Amino acid sequence: MYFAAMCCIAGIISPHRALVTHQLGQRMAHRLQHRGPDDEGMWQSDDEHTLLVHRRLSIIDISEAGHQPMQRNEYTIVYNGELYNYVELRTTLQALGQVFTTQSDTEVIMAAVEVWGITDALQQFDGMFAFAIHHQPTQTVWIARDRYGEKPLYYHVRYGLQNRAFESMVFASEIKALWEVGAPKNINGTRVLNYLTLGMVQNPLQPTQTFYNDILQLPPGNFITVQPALGKLQMRRWYKPELQRQQAWEQYGNLTVNEAITVYQQLLQTSVQRRLRSDVAVGMSVSGGIDSAAIAATALQQSNTQHFHFFTAGFPGFEKDETVFAQQVAAHYPNRVTHHIVTP
Template sequence: MCGIAGIYALDGAPIERADVEAQINTLIHRGPNQGAVYLSPHGDCGLGIRRLSIIDVAGGRQPLVNEDGRLHMVYNGETYNHVLLRTELERLGHRPTTHSDGEVILHGYEAWGPTGVLRRLRGMGAFALWDEHRQQLFIGRDRFGIKPLYYAEHNRRLIFASEIKAILAQPHFPRRVNLTALEAMLTLGFVPGPATMFEGIYKLPPAHYLIAHAGGYQLEPYWQLDYEPAPRLSEAAATEQFLALLQEAVQIRLMSEVPLGTLLSGGLDSGVLTALVQQRLSTVGSAVEHLLKTVSIGFEQPEYDESALAHDLARYLRTDHHDTTFSAYDFDDYPAVMRHLEEPQCSATAVPIYKLYRACRDAGLTVVLTGEGSDELLGGYHWHRGDARVRSLLGLPAVVRRTLAAAPLPMSAAARRVLERGSGDIGRR
């Protein structure tokens, strides 16, 4: 991961380089390989970068700049289809000067405009691009918000960064609790976007971009998820299609010039992912010389510990396995974890995850692939099954659903909850 930050003066007043440097100094942990600041010729826009080198390690220094020097960009993320986009841009006459995956965004903005380039990107990322000719700042975030980006307005300055602490690094920026967000966190267990726990600081929503120019700025969406009707496929055909998509998704995420491994818990999601990575690396010959590194975390409490499963799977897949063990003493790291999270959570899992990623670093890894998101995609949680039961009730008239929910019928607490959820309009949401 990299860290980006910057300031744009909505009133045209000059930006102090030291203010942008103060921002990126809070982000060194995100990008230890390079730090740089760009100031526009009129001094009204400053961009900062802390770079973690993954692709084009030697030549992909930032900020990136186009052929005539009017576009400058800082970028945090990976564009998985950058080779395809680069070829298309070269046919249009563009001449990228690096092999960086982020440079296609710069030239894509020239060729297709803000919405056009964003809709073509396949990957995860957040970026900020200064257009000297149009005198405007263009910042964007990937479709699912995998990479973070925050912004705020203070004293006629638009301030943005990969982390909230880089916004708070600005002199005299007010630090006030967002009481509405606090209420949401205590009610829901998280803070819904675009709010944050800090009053006046917002998340740039996923699949949105922001254009800022003299006097103001506006947010625009560029994509939304389409809920298409379920295709009429047999289970075998659906399984075949899903496996092909999963294999291709794993393949494009293996582009890296630095050590790459996987997390391996012993569960189905990380096990399948690791097997597919091994399969791909064996195909291209990478696994012959260097075994794939895998990392897991165990727990001192036997009822929570699955490390034996991870070790068994690592032996079966023939990986170079590393592990660590979590104990109650590791909760001493909680202040450091909260500093990185920047918002409270109603879950303590962030602390063992923090230790797990430290183990990845100790194993010499810069990039790790994980099985995160598989439960959400495939309905792995118990509430997904409950939702399916609620949906089965929606074919009944509303009066019937309400009557069943209110009736003193003998049933389990779980069945009662399903009826209550399906008795009103909330069930349709």
């Protein structure tokens, strides 16, 4: 229901320095310019095995202090997304002795990884994100994606033809950036057929698949560890929904109806309040459903700004067009709604 921040990241990792060049990084950055018009940055590790690229759309800490790639102690990061609970995590980390030099959620991610390690830090994050973080002493890169895959992350890996040794990895927020540095465009015919006949754009049984055979996506709730000097690459799942369901049942399974309503209201208010944090104007899309209507009402209760705005979309002739219901919701918020008619 919220408009997602559109920064973007990209990078090249290889044990062969000749494959990790600023020229290639610049080509990737240029291809992704539309996603991050506010700033551009590039960083290469001392051993020249890793190159990180970032284009920025400023949302949190819009000052130059939020420039990426960002460095903190032994870590360097490129990050796309938003960490909704960064204020709470920042307070916790400060109590543990961490000192911050910016107001950005990016620095909070690095501090969390430094204190808790990559796996435990990811468990603490409430947000939508895709990031790559480099650890200088171990020359290790971790590439991670949020629980539900709100932020995209694609990659292509090359292996030696004879010994199948790791040659290089390129990754980016959009596939077209991978094409800029030589990733092949071999169509996955099965995926195309499934899309045309069934409307499937994802295959839960093969979550790394895309519409191209040699280009993969990092599945939601997973992270990749890359050690280029050692030729190692490993993917692990950090988010396990079955464990979350079990924990939720243990915590809430015995609530009465009234208690459940109270808990739900608290969770909704906290969730919306966190997502309203921004250093720029905030808006949201509204349909005619109970979910967006509840979020809209909660947002207005918590928002002190007169510039908070709603957007609706109509699809004339479409059987699931919700224009009538969206207008009923919008009627409660006069002068705050922009309605768009979408045509073929």
